Structure formats: C-alpha cells, structure tokens
Amino acid sequence: MTRLTLPAPAKLNLMLHILGRRPDGYHELQTLFQFLDYADELEFAVRDDGQIHLHSDLQEVPHDSNLIVKAARKLQQLTGCTLGADIWLKKILPMGGGIGGGSSDAATTLLGLNHLWKLDCGEDQLAELGLSLGADVPVFVRGHAAFAEGVGEKLTPVDPEEPWYLVLVPQVFVSTAEIFSHPQLTRDSLPLKMRPVPKGNSRNDCQAVVEQSYPEVRNSLNLLSKFTEARLTGTGSCVFGAFPSKAEADKVLALLADTQTGFVAKGSNISMLHRTLQSLH
Ligand SMILES: C[C@@](CO)(OP(=O)(O)O)[C@H](O)COP(=O)(O)OP(=O)(O)OC[C@H]1O[C@@H](n2ccc(N)nc2=O)[C@H](O)[C@@H]1O
Ligand SMILES: Nc1ncnc2c1ncn2[C@@H]1O[C@H](COP(=O)(O)OP(=O)(O)O)[C@@H](O)[C@H]1O
Structure with missing residues (x-):
C-alpha cells in the first residue's frame, strides 16, 4: 500500500x-x-x-x-x-x-x-x-x-471516564510561551503522589493568568460554568465541560451558539489514530 x-x-x-x-x-x-x-x-x-x-x-x-x-x-x-x-x-x-x-x-x-x-x-x-x-x-x-x-x-x-465534552473555542490565539513566561503564573503546586488523581484536583494552574490576559476566555468559562464545571485545556484558549450524553452537550452548545463557537466530541482513552492503525493490521 x-x-x-x-x-x-x-x-x-x-x-x-x-x-x-x-x-x-x-x-x-x-x-x-x-x-x-x-x-x-x-x-x-x-x-x-x-x-x-x-x-x-x-x-x-x-x-x-x-x-x-x-x-x-x-x-x-x-x-x-x-x-x-x-x-x-x-x-x-x-x-x-x-x-x-x-x-x-x-x-x-x-x-x-x-x-x-x-x-x-x-x-x-x-x-x-x-x-x-x-x-x-x-x-x-x-x-x-x-x-x-x-x-x-x-x-x-x-483510564478516566469517557464523557461527552462541549469545547468552546474563544476567538483568540493564546501563546503557550507567553503564558509560561508570565510573572504571575502559579509555579509551586505540590506534587500529587496518589494515583489515580484524587477528586478535587481538576484545576489548571494556567487558568488564572489566561483569564486575566484574555477576557474572551474568561467570558467563555463564565458562560459554560452555568451548566457544568468549566475548565481551560493546556494554556487555552479552549475551555471545556463534561456532559453525560451527546444530546445534553449539543443542547448547551445550541443555547450558547449566538455568541460562542464550539464543538461536541466524545472523550476517548484510546486515540482515534491508534484505533485506525489497529484496523489496518
Ligand atoms: C501546555 C501544554 C499542556 O499539554 O499544552 P498546550 O496548551 O500547548 O496545548 C503543553 O505542555 C505544551 O506543549 P507544547 O505545545 O508541545 O509545547 P512546546 O512547543 O514544547 O513549548 C512551547 C513553549 O512553552 C513553554 N513550556 C512548554 C512546556 C513546558 N512544560 N514548559 C514550558 O515552559 C516553553 O517556553 C516553550 O518554549
Ligand atoms: N500542523 C500544524 N498544525 C497546527 N499548528 C502548527 C502546525 N505546525 C506548526 N504549528 C504551529 O504550532 C502552533 C501551536 O499549534 P497548536 O498545536 O494548534 O496549538 P496548541 O499547542 O495550543 O494546542 C501554531 O500556532 C503554529 O504556529
């Protein structure tokens, strides 16, 4: 081939x-x-x-x-x-x-x-x-x-749970290097020793500085948190929240569609790439 x-x-x-x-x-x-x-x-x-x-x-x-x-x-x-x-x-x-x-x-x-x-x-x-x-x-x-x-x-x-996610895409570009060099970035979190990660540790240490520098991201987090716990991924700009079904995630996206761009996708512990490669063998 x-x-x-x-x-x-x-x-x-x-x-x-x-x-x-x-x-x-x-x-x-x-x-x-x-x-x-x-x-x-x-x-x-x-x-x-x-x-x-x-x-x-x-x-x-x-x-x-x-x-x-x-x-x-x-x-x-x-x-x-x-x-x-x-x-x-x-x-x-x-x-x-x-x-x-x-x-x-x-x-x-x-x-x-x-x-x-x-x-x-x-x-x-x-x-x-x-x-x-x-x-x-x-x-x-x-x-x-x-x-x-x-x-x-x-x-x-x-192997965490695999819920449906609504991902909002604020229309701003966040530079990873800029966030990691921000003077106010939290850099002293204590290492977690327990596996799997105990509940209550889902924060993202980049979130505070990203919210401060990018009001669009803060706005998306505020809107999504009316429906579910809303978090930043990586250094942003995307924010996400988990839902038990596709229908529920779709419903919230439709409600926010006037002001927000986003998509709904299933969480997966085995990547689509590896599932596709496996099917070739
Ligand atoms: C923060 C994370 C979390 O998954 O994701 P993104 O928001 O970029 O997707 C990653 O660690 C990003 O990984 P990646 O985007 O591959 O970063 P790189 O190109 O290696 O680094 C970009 C810049 O970010 C800073 N950097 C990156 C990773 C890290 N652990 N420490 C850093 O200080 C460095 O200044 C580096 O020059
Ligand atoms: N194939 C590619 N797709 C996307 N970005 C790329 C690619 N190759 C290089 N880049 C550079 O990497 C930067 C970060 O891209 P991306 O991986 O989409 O973001 P993030 O690291 O925030 O998830 C882009 O702004 C672009 O300059």
Whole structure:
C-alpha cells in the first residue's frame, strides 16, 4: 500500500498543575491527558525522490516550519530512509487552542510514515523523536490517555471516564510561551503522589493568568460554568465541560451558539489514530 489516510485527534488536559521551573526554562508539570474523537485528517503518499511536500491551505504556518514537515524530515534523518512523501492536511482543529493539533499532526506523521516507509521503528523511539518536536507529541505517539509528569514526557497510562465534552473555542490565539513566561503564573503546586488523581484536583494552574490576559476566555468559562464545571485545556484558549450524553452537550452548545463557537466530541482513552492503525493490521 502506498497511500494512507489517518486522523490526528485533539487532546484535553483534564487537570494541569505546575510544580516548578527547570534551569532550561521549561516547567515541570503534572497533567492528565485524554483524547477527543475530533481530529485533523492527514493523507500520505510515498515519493521515490526523498522530498517531503505538504499540501494544505494553512496560510499561518510556512511549509518548512509545519510540524508535519519537521516530523517527516526528522524521521528520515533518524532512519536514513531515502523515500519521501506527499502529505495532504485537512485542518479541522482550531490552532493555538490548547487541544494539541500541531503536536497531534506531528505524531500522526511519525506513525503514518513509519508504517508506509516500512521502517519498523518502535514506539519508544518515535516518542523520543516526538519529544524533540514538542512536549505534547509523545502522548499522541503512545495513543493512551495518560498521567504525565516532567515536561509531559513521563507517561503513565490511565483510564478516566469517557464523557461527552462541549469545547468552546474563544476567538483568540493564546501563546503557550507567553503564558509560561508570565510573572504571575502559579509555579509551586505540590506534587500529587496518589494515583489515580484524587477528586478535587481538576484545576489548571494556567487558568488564572489566561483569564486575566484574555477576557474572551474568561467570558467563555463564565458562560459554560452555568451548566457544568468549566475548565481551560493546556494554556487555552479552549475551555471545556463534561456532559453525560451527546444530546445534553449539543443542547448547551445550541443555547450558547449566538455568541460562542464550539464543538461536541466524545472523550476517548484510546486515540482515534491508534484505533485506525489497529484496523489496518
Ligand atoms: C501546555 C501544554 C499542556 O499539554 O499544552 P498546550 O496548551 O500547548 O496545548 C503543553 O505542555 C505544551 O506543549 P507544547 O505545545 O508541545 O509545547 P512546546 O512547543 O514544547 O513549548 C512551547 C513553549 O512553552 C513553554 N513550556 C512548554 C512546556 C513546558 N512544560 N514548559 C514550558 O515552559 C516553553 O517556553 C516553550 O518554549
Ligand atoms: N500542523 C500544524 N498544525 C497546527 N499548528 C502548527 C502546525 N505546525 C506548526 N504549528 C504551529 O504550532 C502552533 C501551536 O499549534 P497548536 O498545536 O494548534 O496549538 P496548541 O499547542 O495550543 O494546542 C501554531 O500556532 C503554529 O504556529
């Protein structure tokens, strides 16, 4: 097979605690990742000339800076593979929203090309390569909901409930680097020792500074919290709340539709990418 279509699903951070700052400026975290059944779509076709060509209408990111292209080139360097690829991206996930679209696209590229180029790289190798592209890439490579420590690379698989989520997408771009360098960011949360994460620990330490800098995000949190516990994912801008059924989440989205953009998706402990790859074998 020389062509392959794969999803690159979103993630949520169900909680996010910041424990401290490392000498290299990165922050030590404890966070809980769960996937959403809501995804970008990537199609891959092998090229014999070794070139990587990404086809997408994504204007914001230059071709060579796209994490998809970077991931493909890193995989070539690691393995010495002389094959290339045409890659078509259908962008569905909002960018800069804290739902990990870029990282997920990178992980799907690593797993998709590993398969198409018949490289036989193991998951550990791909997760390590992924980490050099971004702190969130390894969890998408592993494909199982996880409690994450370090900068997000030390992963312990977990199986939280899989509710339906309403995700609101405030129309602002929040820079992860800006939030992590904010002087008022909470950086001294005590590490949680208990597993699974005990109830009452679902806060996101980034939320206060994001709400302060972005009134649109605060507004979305206030609106959603009239119906359910509303939280920020990652460094935002997206906010989310859990519902027992799709119908209930849809109903709240319809009620907010005049002023809010959003989507409804099922939480999933096994990513759509891994479910699709499994069905190929
Ligand atoms: C906060 C989280 C939580 O899942 O998600 P997002 O909101 O970005 O989706 C992630 O840790 C983000 O991961 P990712 O988006 O891959 O971050 P990277 O590209 O590696 O880093 C972007 C910038 O954020 C800061 N950064 C990131 C991660 C971390 N643990 N500490 C940091 O201080 C650094 O300044 C870095 O230059
Ligand atoms: N394939 C990609 N999809 C989205 N963003 C990308 C991609 N490649 C590089 N980027 C860059 O990564 C940034 C963060 O993207 P994204 O993963 O969507 O946000 P977040 O980390 O907040 O979840 C974007 O603003 C963009 O500059």
